[in-house]
Amino acid sequence: MKAEKLIHLSRRERQIMDAVYRLGRATAAELQDALPEPPGYSAVRAHLRVLEEKGHLRHEQDGTRFIYSATVPASRARGAALKNLLSTFFEGSAANAVAALLDLQKDQLGDDELSRLSKLIEQARKEGR
Numbered sequence: 001m002k003a004e005k006l007i008h009l010s011r012r013e014r015q016i017m018d019a020v021y022r023l024g025r026a027t028a029a030e031l032q033d034a035l036p037e038p039p040g041y042s043a044v045r046a047h048l049r050v051l052e053e054k055g056h057l058r059h060e061q062d063g064t065r066f067i068y069s070a071t072v073p074a075s076r077a078r079g080a081a082l083k084n085l086l087s088t089f090f091e092g093s094a095a096n097a098v099a100a101l102l103d104l105q106k107d108q109l110g111d112d113e114l115s116r117l118s119k120l121i122e123q124a125r126k127e128g129r
Helices: 003-006 011-023 028-033 041-053 072-087 093-104 113-126
Strands: 057-062 065-070
Touching: 011 028, 011 041, 011 065, 011 072, 028 041, 028 065, 041 057, 041 065, 072 093
Parallel strands: none
Antiparallel strands: 057 065
């Protein structure tokens, strides 16, 4: 399954996937506890079944419990989500996204963070040539 498919999730499916990535492996009950305004247990199980059918999750059986884990590593899912964000809101431009982030956070960025960003930009310049 391609990581790009992760962008086509409902709000609750995304919350469940976020919890799976945070916990690594989890039972339905553990995931229910990790959700904001958690639905009932049977609703969580239904969402897990759908996420498995879509190819986002897999499970192992441990006695009577199913233990769920993601089929795509978090780093790939994160990359796919960022790619979608860039194309949807920033015309595919990383520079436009960074400019928007800097504008939102300019009052909260310290000298250390700004230096780190400058170093990352310089490194990108060197690697891009």
